[in-house]
Amino acid sequence: MPSRLLVLSNGHGEDLIALKVIEALQQRHPGLNVCVLPLVGEGQCFAAAEAAGALQRIGPRQRLPSGGFSNQSFSGLVQDLAAGLPQLSWGHLRTVRRWGRTHQPLLAVGDLLPLALAWSSGAPFAFIGTPKSDYTWRSGPGHNGLADGYHRCKGSEWDPWEWALMGSRRCRLVAVRDGLTARGLRRHGVPALAPGNPMMDGLETAALPAALASSRRLVLLCGSRLPEALRNFERLLSALQGLAPERDTLVLCPIGATPAPEQLSPLLRARGFLPVAVPGGSGADQAWRRGAMVLLLGRGCFPRWSGWGEIGLATAGTATEQLVGRGVPALSLPGPGPQFTLAFARRQSRLLGGAVQVCASPGEMSRRLRELLQDPATLGQLSRIGRRRMGSPGGSERLAALLERQLIAGGPG
Structure with missing residues (x-):
């Protein structure tokens, strides 16, 4: 049985999914030596696990100007090329090929890039396809005639060259995010499975503190990539300014390593918010008030706060x-990017069946927010759609069991 596993992942969301699967796999195989090669950014998601000795990051790492979204912007691609993308990609390929000579298995998490790298190793591998879903062209609001027609002709959002890589005799497992997408791949001879979505694992179900129960509760998600997150935070604050609530309204703003509260404080002051005492039981780092609205900032609070919201305001x-998967519908506000562009937001809305509604401006977001707060029937309907599209928790454990049986216990091949 192999004692080592290399995990490739290409993005922040992919890193989170990879980490959840690694944790579940190591519960089953405590002696498994896991190495991780982050293909986008520095893989900070893995830093705590690495410090605890659970895994090791290997290979070259570099933060690029586009934040990993050069495929959505020609200017982002040019900036990434100038910043050293070719050398970085060559380093990734060399790392994977060296690993392949050991005949130890690989796990690719993401889309074509990690899939192709895993295939190029010459070793056995498994693939968790995270970003693509046939829901994005089969249903949901909006319509992209050319792209939808292309996917309809194929019968899958995945492309023929991706089917070929997934169909390799060395590919021991293909797992995708939903049954609809798995059925589309099986029609092309790829034995794809949909064991569940690890993104819904590890989220807390903490009870809402009694002191907060009487307030309307919004969850504000500005993203984590700088400087885009700061620009998006400002635009979301503009939408809140148009709300003018008559009753107490709590805005929960969970943040990660970035942006820091110190970076958000000047933006809050500029919008008329003043610092106040943090409500008990909230877990917040800072609290700010403007009229009947209290905004909380909290590092690492998303697993708890995401279950407390009624509506989300999002550019993430x-x-x-994850928020929508917990039954909290959201309004999104696309900007100049590089990540949260109009195309990204529309695709996300279709993926989630309209449980995220795209707004063209802060003013439109304010108007739709007021309407939804007064329409519990629509909120309930969108909540059910979001839960159904994202699926129930437990995907990490089911994936770990499949990987144990089909990749780890299978040994080199």
Whole structure:
């Protein structure tokens, strides 16, 4: 049985999914030596696990100007090329090929890039396809005639060259995010499975503190990539300014390593918010008030706060999907990017069946927010759609069991 596993992941959301699967796999195989090669950014998601000795990051790492979204912007691609993308990619390929000579298995998490790298190793591998879903062209609001027609002709959002890589005799497992997408791949001879979505694992079900129960509760997600997150935070504050609530309204703003509260404080002061005492039981780092509205900032609070919201205001990727999966519908506000562009927001809305509604401006977001706060029937309907599209928790454990049986116990091949 192999004693080592290399995990490739290409993005922040993919890193989170990879980490959850690694944790579940190591519960089953405590002696498994896991190495991680983050293909986008520095893989900070893995830092705590690495410090605890659970895994090791290997290979070259570099933060690029586009934040990993050069495929959505020509200017982002040019900036990444100038910053050293070719050398970084060559380093990734060399790392994977060296690993392949040991004949130890690999796990690719993401889309074509990690899939192709895993295949190029010459070793056995498994693939968790995270970003693509046939829901984005089969249903949901909006319509993209050319792209939808292309996917309809194929019968899958995945492309023929991706089917070929997934169909390799060395590919021991293909797992995708939902049954609809798995059925589309099986029609092309790829034995894809949909064991569940690890993104819904590890989220807390903490009870709402009694002191907060009487307030309307919004969850504000500005994203984590700088400087985009700061620009998006300002635009979301503009939408809140148009709300003018008559009753107490709590805005929960969970943040990660970035942006820091110190970076957000000047933006809050500029919008008329003043610092106040943190409510008991909230777990917040800072509290700010403007009229009947209290905004809380809290590092690492998303697992708890995401279950307390009624509506989300979002310019984020993975966190928005997790929020909607917990039954909290959201309004999104696309900007200049590089990540949260109009195309990204529309695709996310279709993926989630309209449980995220795209707004063209802060003013439109304010108007839709007022309407939804007064329409519990629509909120309930969107909540059910979001839960159904994201699926129930437990995907990490089911994936770990499949990997144990089909990749780890299978040994080199």
